[in-house]
Amino acid sequence: MKNRRLSLLTLLLCATATWMGCSDDSGPTPPPGTPDAGSNDVRVTLFTRHLTESGLTRHPADFGSGPLEALIPEGESLVPITGALKEPGVYVFPEVPQGTYYLHYGNTYLVTNSRDLDLGINRLGRPDVVTLERGPAASLALEGLEPWVDSTFPSSGLQFISEQVGLAGAMYPAFADGATSGSAEDVSLSVAGAPVRFEQEKGDRAWVVQRQPRALAALPDGSSREYTSAVRAFQLPPFSNDGSQPIRIQGTLQPVPTRELPLDWRISTFAAIAAEVHPTATHAFSDFRLSPIPFTQAEWIGYSGELLTFDHSNKAGDFNETLVYGNPYPANWGLVGEAISYFTVPLEIPGTTPFRRLARMSVRDQPSALTAAPIRPRVGSPRGLTVDGADAFTGLLITPGSHVIQWQPPASGSPNAYAVHVYQLRASPRGTLLSASFYMSGETTSIRLPAGILQSGAYYHLNVAAIVAPSYDAVNRPFVLTDTVSFGSAEAFSGVLTVQ
Incomplete structure (x- = not known):
């Protein structure tokens, strides 16, 4: 989605993405199969780019069995043109007239005139992560908590973050108010997306981060105001878990560096244009x-x-x-x-x-x-x-x-x-x-x-x-x-x- 990349950005990408085929004297070389200038072919690529500590790598993805077609505007109709898979991750539509067309992929339509359309997406984590049908619970044995808040909202909570497998989860154990340590079994670990397998031999780790409510000055009518902030954390060493047993989370949380964020948020300027959203908004x-x-x-x-x-x-x-x-x-x-x-x-x-x-x-x-x-x-x-x-x-x-x-x-x-x-x-x-x-x-x-x-x-x-x-x-x-x-x-x- 980068728009007309500048030469400096191209050089930075060349350092991390060898698939671009950069050279020292003439800039990026078109990937194999790129349509020639003036060609009516449309080349559609679908690669998943995986980000790890080592940088970005890309791997061809499956176009799936859903619709994939080019639709050409003709009067009040959209006329389909079918294409064919040329190689893994590359689909080619022949003889697409120059100008605007619609690329139909699943339930998405792209209004474009591109001859070389990149449908790729970015993912965090190594490319060989295995997803699980059902994720594990967690077994907790924690020390070093900031005094826990359980009986009010917002309450204390724990985040479970792994950049190696691209997983983010949250836990809300029922520790007592004021507790600075706690143990609990079968704690629900809610994750964003699919649960995954952790593999110790591949270096899979996770951060455990305590989030804690912080108070702001009350409103004139006495209403309280709070926000939540990360306050303490530790990182688990590499471990394995295939979902059949709870993830064992044991360790001592340490205070984390803090920074201030001064915000001048003119919410009234958003509210003032509510009628632009809809006359009744x-x-x-x-x-x-x-x-x-x-x-x-x-x-x-x-x-x-x-x-x-x-x-x-x-x-x-x-x-x-x-x-x-x-x-x-x-x-x-x-x-x-x-x-x-x-x-x-x-x-x-x-x-x-x-x-x-x-x-x-x-x-x-x-x-x-x-x-x-x-x-x-x-x-x-x-x-x-x-x-x-x-x-x-x-x-x-x-x-x-x-x-x-x-x-x-x-x-x-x-x-x-x-x-x-x-x-x-x-x-x-x-x-x-x-x-x-x-x-x-x-x-x-x-x-x-x-x-x-x-x-x-x-x-x-x-x-x-x-x-x-x-x-x-x-x-x-x-x-x-x-x-x-x-x-x-x-x-x-x-x-x-x-x-x-």
Whole structure:
């Protein structure tokens, strides 16, 4: 997703990614099979890039059995072109006309003109990690805890982080209030993603990090305010676990280095543009997260828990205070902070209780950038959302088939990308289902919804996000949006689309 990489960045990548084929005198050499200039072939690559302490390696991934096709706009239709697997991780579509086309992969559509499209994703951890059907519990024997808080919210907790296997988990043992040591058996270890096997001979380790509530000054009405921070930690030596037995976590936690984070967070500037999200949107709440980035500061590869979390009530107004967080991780790890404001949008299916969907406005960056100036929206929501020219904010009755979704650029900010998500609203069982996603550059402000997405008798709504992320390249490398460190976004919601 890197956009028009500069020569310095290319040199840095050459040092860590030999697959780019860099030379000293002429820059990157195209990978084998890259379409020649002027060729109508489209080359699609799918490689998983694995980040470890040694750097990035890439491995071909399976395209799977889902749809993979190029769709060519012709009048009011999208005409499919089929391709073929040329080699592992490389798929080629012949004779795709120059200009914009849609690359359909699973339930995702990429609006692009690229002749060499990279669908690769980044993963934290070694490439041969084995996933498990069921993860283990934990057996705890801990010393050196900061006095435990169990009876109030937020409470104390433990994070379990392994950069070797790309795993992040959380535990909330029921230690007594004030305890500085504790033992417990069969403690639930909740992990983000699939549980994995640890292999001692491959150097698999894990960090155990205590997170602790910290108090801020009470609000004028007496309401308390807290946030959580990493305070103590230790790292387990290499160990093995195949999920058949609890993970044995024994050790003494040590205080971790702390730093201050002064935030001037102008939440009122987010709340003031709620109507851009939807005419009925109301500002609900905001939160802030500070997370570690293993081995790098350039991209946020792999979720590795949080060092600080803060949920901010909308009645508290702007936030201009200093938070303190601890950080146990090595100096070559980076940090990323994200401030998000949430907006409630009521969406009603006839005869049911209205859905209350949450839209987001987000600002994400390194701490140095977030503290250098007040945090304000970097971009506004897309404006003038329509379906086939009709106002989509009010809700529409439409037919199945193909439709044109269009919008205007936001009133503030200059997006370099947009994302459109189509959600189906379900009354029973109650919930939402992502039907399709579209990604495109900031120069594109309309898409054609292919026939077959909208089903007769169903209800849908649209989420259109404006994105400001200087390093993101939606045209050529679209699937690493969540890895970008410098990022801002704002969403707009349609009303309910009722399909006849």
